[in-house]
Amino acid sequence: MSVPMVATEVVRERLPPIRADVDRGSRNLPLPVIREMLLMLDSLTIAGQRHLMEKVVKFVEEEVPRTAVGLNRRNQAAVDAIIQQLRRESDRLVPNVCAFTRGAESLLALVAALE
Secondary structure, eight states: OOOOOOHHHHHHHHSOOOOTTSOTTOOOOOHHHHHHHHHHGGGSOHHHHHHHHHHHHHHHHHHHHHHTTTSOHHHHHHHHHHHHHHHHHHHSSSOOHHHHHHHHHHHHHHHHHHO
C-alpha cells in the first residue's frame, strides 16, 4: 500500500526550482514552468498557493525588468504596477488565485513577446 503524496511534494517533484545561478546572459527563461505553476495553483492548499506565488513573483521581479528594457515609460509603469499587484496578492493571508494568475499571465505574455 502506498502513501498518498502531499500537494507540495508533488510540486517539488514535478517542477524544478527557479535557480539564481543560471547564466544571466542566456534568455532561456522558464516560461513553460511558470505557466505550469500557475495552472497548479487551484489544486494546492493556501500555504502551497502562497509558496508558488512567491516563486512566480521572485521570477518576474528578477527577469521582467531585464527583459523589458526597451519599453517606453508608460508601459514600464504598467509593468511595475502589475508586479506590485502580484506581490501584494502573494503576501495576502488568503490570496486570490484568479487575480494573481491573470496578472502573471499578462506579464509572461509580455516577456515572451520581448524575447
